[in-house]
Structure formats: structure tokens, C-alpha cells
Amino acid sequence: MESATMPPPSPARSPVPPGSSPPPDSVRDLRTTLRPIAFLALLGGVAAVFVLELTIGSVRIPPGQVVRYLFGGEVEVAAWGTILRELRLPRAITALLGGAALGAAGLQLQTLFRNPLAGPWALGLTAGAQLGVAMVVATGAVVGSDLLTQFTFFSDLGIVTGAFLGAGGVMAVIASVSRRVSTITLLVLGLMLGFFAQGLVSVVLHFTTETQGRVFASWNDGSFAGVHWEQFPVLVPLVLVGLGLALSIVKPLNALLLGERYAATLGLSVQRARLLALAGAVILAAPVTAYCGPVLFVGMIVPHMARGLLNTSDHRILMPAAMLMGSLLGLSADLVVHLPWERHFLHLNAVNALIGAPVVIAVVLRNRQMRSMAV
Amino acid sequence: MLSIESLSIGYRNRGRETLVSSGIDLELREGELVCLLGPNGAGKSTLMRTVAGMQDPLAGRVLVDGENIHDMPARERAKRLSVVLTERVEAGLLTAYALVGLGRYPHTNWSGKLSERDHQIIVDSIERVGAEDLAHRYVTDLSDGERQRVMMARALAQEPRMMILDEITAFLDLPRRVDVMRLLRRLARETGRAILISTHDLELALRAADRVWLLPKGGSLQAGAPEDLVLSGAFEAAFHSEGVDFDPTRGAFQVHRHFVGEVELVGDGLLRYWTERTLEREGVHVWTGEGASPDVSVSVPLDTTGQWAVSGRGESTRFGLLYDLAQDIRTRFHATDL
Numbered sequence: 062m063e064s065a066t067m068p069p070p071s072p073a074r075s076p077v078p079p080g081s082s083p084p085p086d087s088v089r090d091l092r093t094t095l096r097p098i099a100f101l102a103l104l105g106g107v108a109a110v111f112v113l114e115l116t117i118g119s120v121r122i123p124p125g126q127v128v129r130y131l132f133g134g135e136v137e138v139a140a141w142g143t144i145l146r147e148l149r150l151p152r153a154i155t156a157l158l159g160g161a162a163l164g165a166a167g168l169q170l171q172t173l174f175r176n177p178l179a180g181p182w183a184l185g186l187t188a189g190a191q192l193g194v195a196m197v198v199a200t201g202a203v204v205g206s207d208l209l210t211q212f213t214f215f216s217d218l219g220i221v222t223g224a225f226l227g228a229g230g231v232m233a234v235i236a237s238v239s240r241r242v243s244t245i246t247l248l249v250l251g252l253m254l255g256f257f258a259q260g261l262v263s264v265v266l267h268f269t270t271e272t273q274g275r276v277f278a279s280w281n282d283g284s285f286a287g288v289h290w291e292q293f294p295v296l297v298p299l300v301l302v303g304l305g306l307a308l309s310i311v312k313p314l315n316a317l318l319l320g321e322r323y324a325a326t327l328g329l330s331v332q333r334a335r336l337l338a339l340a341g342a343v344i345l346a347a348p349v350t351a352y353c354g355p356v357l358f359v360g361m362i363v364p365h366m367a368r369g370l371l372n373t374s375d376h377r378i379l380m381p382a383a384m385l386m387g388s389l390l391g392l393s394a395d396l397v398v399h400l401p402w403e404r405h406f407l408h409l410n411a412v413n414a415l416i417g418a419p420v421v422i423a424v425v426l427r428n429r430q431m432r433s434m435a436v
Numbered sequence: 437m438l439s440i441e442s443l444s445i446g447y448r449n450r451g452r453e454t455l456v457s458s459g460i461d462l463e464l465r466e467g468e469l470v471c472l473l474g475p476n477g478a479g480k481s482t483l484m485r486t487v488a489g490m491q492d493p494l495a496g497r498v499l500v501d502g503e504n505i506h507d508m509p510a511r512e513r514a515k516r517l518s519v520v521l522t523e524r525v526e527a528g529l530l531t532a533y534a535l536v537g538l539g540r541y542p543h544t545n546w547s548g549k550l551s552e553r554d555h556q557i558i559v560d561s562i563e564r565v566g567a568e569d570l571a572h573r574y575v576t577d578l579s580d581g582e583r584q585r586v587m588m589a590r591a592l593a594q595e596p597r598m599m600i601l602d603e604i605t606a607f608l609d610l611p612r613r614v615d616v617m618r619l620l621r622r623l624a625r626e627t628g629r630a631i632l633i634s635t636h637d638l639e640l641a642l643r644a645a646d647r648v649w650l651l652p653k654g655g656s657l658q659a660g661a662p663e664d665l666v667l668s669g670a671f672e673a674a675f676h677s678e679g680v681d682f683d684p685t686r687g688a689f690q691v692h693r694h695f696v697g698e699v700e701l702v703g704d705g706l707l708r709y710w711t712e713r714t715l716e717r718e719g720v721h722v723w724t725g726e727g728a729s730p731d732v733s734v735s736v737p738l739d740t741t742g743q744w745a746v747s748g749r750g751e752s753t754r755f756g757l758l759y760d761l762a763q764d765i766r767t768r769f770h771a772t773d774l
Contacts, residue, residue: 175526311547311548312541312546312548315538315548316538316541318527318528318530318538319525319527319535319538320523320526322490322521322523323519323521323523323525325490325510326488326489326514326517326518326519326521327514327538327539327541327542328509328511328512328513328514328542329541330510368529372529373529373530373534374527374528374530375530375534377547377548
């Protein structure tokens with residue numbers, strides 16, 4: 062056995078003189094300094110793509126007219142106003158909110174499960190919501206959908222409730238096993254639960270009429286286009302509550318970066334934080350899925366894009382960035398979808414996959430990065 | 437400051453209790469460094485977790501300044517106790533500075549915003565552990581030792597009354613371990629905090645600790661100055677096992693060997709000491725001058741450029757290295773016990 066010599070402790074040093082400006086200059090690096098610029102760029106990007114969304118389409122509306130309309134002015138051509146009001150504005154707002162919601166949900170799931178590939182879709186939340194919606198549609202078919210369709214608002218509530226129950230159910234299963242299984246097992250479990258739910262969806266759709274089946278199928282493609290003003294009173298408050306909740310738990314999420322055991326010794330009530338983050342993810346993902354159908358990849362890749370841009374895991378910076386990045390990605394993907402193609406051939410999820418799959422592959426292959434992003 | 441009153445530690449599982457140790461009564465004073473020692477499986481980790489409030493006791497209380505830490509909200513407990521665990525922290529894209537900043541968690545508002553004072557405490561904590569040059573680096577890029585240092589700064593920034601560190605020296609090499617122990621001793625003295633560490637490093641603990649808590653397997657915990665515990669024979673009792681002896685004259689473990697012979701050793705100084713160690717390893721005692729002189733004699737050179745000479749039983753040989761000497765001794769005494 063080695064024998065160690067212990068020199069006497071050095072004499073007490075005088076404590077650091079107070080008043081040294083925090084944090085010291087050496088601590089700040091370039092990216093920290095550039096952070097406000099990155100945020101401005103994100104904001105500017107979101108605004109620009111938002112206006113482009115309203116401008117571009119089968120009918121081109123000049124950006125100047127779009128901006129004038131947005132600020133309450135009159136547009137030159139009356140039809141433009143109708144197009145903006147009835148079609149493009151609800152669609153753009155949905156993409157803006159939906160993207161932000163999925164991005165924020167993805168970030169809190171990745172931190173909570175310490176899993177860089179977690180997200181509403183990868184963990185089966187989306188499929189759970191799909192199943193819930195299918196059940197509601199099928200129930201409508203069985204009891205007679207007349208009642209439901211007559212009161213659009215209530216039928217919307219029914220669909221949202223279905224999505225909530227489905228996503229919440231899957232989340233409960235995932236959460237109950239998450240502490241006993243490894244990162245990879247959890248992902249496989251989420252994906253399998255997702256496939257299982259989708260299998261059940263097929264079974265459920267057996268009991269619907271052909272028309273309803275078709276309606277469900279088009280919903281199932283995923284799109285920000287189908288949402289109208291009448292649905293906003295349900296969608297918007299839920300998403301805003303979810304986003305507010307996400308912003309309110311940035312501190313617990315930061316503590317969870319150290320792992321649950323450390324977080325507890327820092328004074329965090331881990332049970333409560335888990336519950337809030339899980340519920341928050343459901344509140345964000347379920348209504349978006351209910352109205353837009355399953356939107357893939359956004360929740361998984363947005364947190365990585367935000368981390369890449371800002372080079373931090375600090376949720377006080379990362380959470381707002383993930384929301385902006387989500388909006389930017391949602392709007393951009395939707396913009397690609399509704400560019401005036403000669404044929405309508407691109408689906409939202411196809412665009413998401415084209416952007417998302419390479420990002421995920423990069424995350425997985427850069428092993429060191431994967432470790433560091435095992436948030 | 438910390439007092440433990442008739443504490444029983446163990447596990448409670450579906451109403452069934454597994455007792456690990458009971459009847460623990462201890463005190464911990466400000467500015468003291470205490471090392472918890474004990475063989476594997478004695479319940480060191482259970483005791484550490486119970487004292488840290490991460491696990492409930494089966495009976496008894498753990499009080500900090502008279503308040504039971506198991507009865508207070510997590511946030512209040514975090515203001516009194518900070519913990520450094522063995523587990524490697526994968527903090528993602530956080531700088532060491534941000535990680536230390538998380539130590540302010542129980543003191544900040546809902547958003548975790550750091551005030552001027554918080555920043556001062558963070559800077560001070562980083563300087564106290566000597567991690568100034570690590571502050572701007574990402575935690576992922578730090579070595580195990582650097583990470584430990586940063587985690588200690590984080591524990592300091594929490595401004596607790598007491599710091600609890602589990603197996604802090606486990607993954608460090610010897611110089612780093614010595615370093616960490618010196619640092620902890622200094623922190624205890626300078627900041628007036630009580631520091632409790634658990635360790636396997638008995639020799640280091642003996643040299644650095646103000647007090648040792650000795651937890652033998654299945655026995656009751658004994659506390660005292662390390663020297664008192666050596667003299668009372670508590671160490672020998674706690675660590676007694678087949679083939680290993682605790683040598684109270686050296687304060688170290690000794691691999692127990694069968695006695696195969698005795699030699700006369702001529703020479704002195706550092707070379708004599710290490711020659712003796714070599715002989716001991718081969719199960720050969722050094723003649724103390726009592727009784728008949730042995731028939732083999734080893735003479736030590738003046739410095740390492742010289743040669744060791746072994747004479748007796750009709751042959752005399754010289755060696756430039758202790759390795760070769762050991763081989764010769766082994767064949768001379770037909771020692772089979774390697």
C-alpha cells in the first residue's frame with residue numbers, strides 16, 4: 062500500500078476582495094457576447110418567414126400589403142384581405158405557435174429524460190394523441206356525428222380531449238418506467254408504443270364511415286393548414302399556458318441537468334418538477350397534434366438547433382430560444398409546403414423529415430456531442 | 437453544529453426494515469474535517485445518504501443547529517447541507533462557471549437569476565478550490581479531477597453549514613488525492629464549515645482527518661481522533677481480515693506473509709528502508725539483534741549507483757536492483773508464497 066505524506070495545510074488565504082465585477086471577463090467567451098445578436102437574428106427570422114408565409118402562395122400578395130394588413134390597414138385588393146384573414150393568417154399563426162410548442166415540449170422532455178433524442182414523437186406522445194383523436198372520431202361515427210359536427214366548438218373540445226387522454230396515457234407509461242430503463246430502451250419503448258397506438262388507430266378506423274376515414278387520413282398527414290379561427294379559443298390558450306409553464310420551470314430544468322440525485326440535494330422537489338415537465342409537454346403537444354395532426358421531428362431537432370446556435374444548456378437562454386427556433390422551423394417548413402408548386406406533392410412531415418433526419422443522424426454520429434447533449 | 441442522535445440506518449422496503457447499523461450518536465463541530473471509514477458493505481453510503489437527508493433513517497434524528505434535517509423542506513435542507521456524489525456529472529453544454537452557479541439554487545428566485553452577490557460567491561468558491569482556469573471551460577471537457585474540483589466549488593457556492601462528500605478521492609491518482617484532502621482541510625478551517633467525507637483511503641484519512649468515524653461491518657460506529665482509534669486497537673478490529681494486517685506502528689495496511697526466514701541487514705537511510713520493504717514482501721524478517729545472528733546477510737549500498745550484496749550459506753552475490761535481490765532472496769529461502 063502506498064504511503065502518502067500530508068504536508069501541513071497552507072496558511073489561511075484572505076478571501077476574495079468584494080466588489081469584483083461578476084462574472085470575471087475571462088469567464089465570458091465570444092459566444093456569450095454574441096448571444097443577444099443570435100436572439101435578434103432568431104426574432105428577425107421568425108418575423109420575416111411569417112410575412113413570407115402570408116405573401117407567398119398561389120396568389121401572391123405584396124409584402125408591403127401584408128404588413129399593412131397586419132397593422133390594421135386596408136389592402137388594395139379586397140380578395141387579398143379575405144385570403145389573408147380566412148386562409149393564410151390562421152395557418153401562419155398555427156405554424157408559429159405549433160412550432161414553438163413542439164420545440165419547448167421537446168426541450169423539456171430531453172432534459173427530463175436526459176435523452177438527446179427524446180421528443181413528443183419519439184416518446185410516442187404524438188401517436189397516443191393520434192389514437193385519442195381516432196377514438197373520438199370513431200365514437201362520433203357510432204353515436205352519430207351529427208350532434209358533434211353541429212357544435213363545432215364541442216367537437217373540437219372532444220378531439221382535444223381525446224388527444225390529451227391519448228398523449229397523457231402514453232406519457233404515464235413512459236414516466237413510470239423511465240427511471241428503471243436505459244436511454245435507448247426508453248426510446249425503443251416510446252417508438253413501439255407509438256407503433257402500437259397506430260395499429261390501434263387502424264383498428265378503430267374500421268368502425269368509421271368512409272368519409273370520416275378520409276377526414277382522419279387527411280388530418281393524419283399533419284399540416285398547419287386545417288386550423289380556423291373558430292378553433293383558436295381552444296388551441297391558443299392551451300399552447301400559451303404550456304409555453305408559460307415551460308418558461309416557469311427553467312430553474313428546475315437547469316438543476317435536472319446534474320441528474321435527479323444532485324437536483325434533489327440542491328433543494329429541488331424532483332417529483333414535482335417531473336410532474337410539471339411531463340404535464341407541460343402533454344399540454345403543449347396534445348392540442349397541436351389534435352388540430353394539426355402528427356407533426357414529426359420538430360420537437361426532437363429544435364432543441365439541438367437551439368443548443369447549436371447558443372452553445373449552452375442553460376434553460377433560461379435555451380427555452381426561449383427553442384420556442385423561437387420551433388416557430389422558425391414550423392413556419393419555414395410550412396412555407397416550403399405551400400410554395401406555389403405546380404402540383405401539391407410535398408407534405409409537412411416530408412419537409413420535416415428532410416430537415417430533421419440529417420440533424421438526428423448528425424446528433425447520433427457525433428458521439429462526443431451525443432454525450433454532451435445527454436442533457 | 438451537526439448532531440446525530442440515536443440514529444438507526446437501513447432500508448425500509450414494503451414495511452420490512454433492513455437494519456444496517458444502529459445506536460449512532462455523533463457530534464460534528466464547525467471547521468472540522470471528518471472522515472468516515474469502514475470496510476465495504478459496512479454501510480458507509482447508507483450513513484452518508486442518511487446524514488445528507490437523501491434517505492430517511494429507521495430511527496433517531498440528524499440535527500443541524502438543532503433542526504431535524506429530515507423534517508425540513510428540500511430547499512431549507514439545501515441551505516444547510518451540500519453534497520458531492522461519486523457519480524460523474526454529464527452537464528451538457530454548461531461551463532464550469534454555470535455549474536458552480538447552480539450551487540446558488542436554493543438561494544435564488546423562481547428563474548434562478550443570479551444577483552451581484554451570487555456572482556461574488558461563485559467567483560469566491562471557484563478561487564477557493566483553485567479552479568479559476570477551469571471557469572470558462574465546458575464541463576464535458578474536464579478531466580475527472582477537474583470535475584471533482586468544480587463540483588466542490590458548487591458545493592461551496594451553496595453556502596451550507598456542512599459539506600458532505602462521498603468517495604471524493606475514488607477516481608484520482610495519489611498526488612491528486614493528497615491535494616484534495618489538503619484542500620478540504622483548508623476549506624474546513626477557512627470557511628468554518630464542517631466537512632464529512634467517506635473514503636477508502638485509510639492512510640490519507642489518518643493523516644488529514646480531525647476525526648474519524650469508523651464503521652465496522654456489523655458493529656457499532658466508533659468516533660475519535662485517528663490516533664486515538666489506532667491506539668485503542670479499533671482500526672485493527674474494524675479492518676481485520678484474512679491475509680491483511682493493520683500495522684499500528686506505520687498506520688498502514690500490510691499484506692500478511694508467512695515467515696520464511698531472517699536476514700541481517702547492514703546499512704541505513706532511505707535505501708535501508710526500501711530494502712526492508714522488499715525483504716518484507718518476500719516474507720523475510722530483518723534480524724533485530726536478539727538471538728542468534730542469521731546466516732544470510734544483506735548489505736545496502738550508499739546510493740542507488742552502488743550494488744546490494746547478499747552473502748551467506750557459502751555464496752555471495754551482488755545486485756544493481758532490488759528486483760534482482762528479491763529474486764535471489766526468493767530462491768535462497770525457497771519461498772513459494774508469492
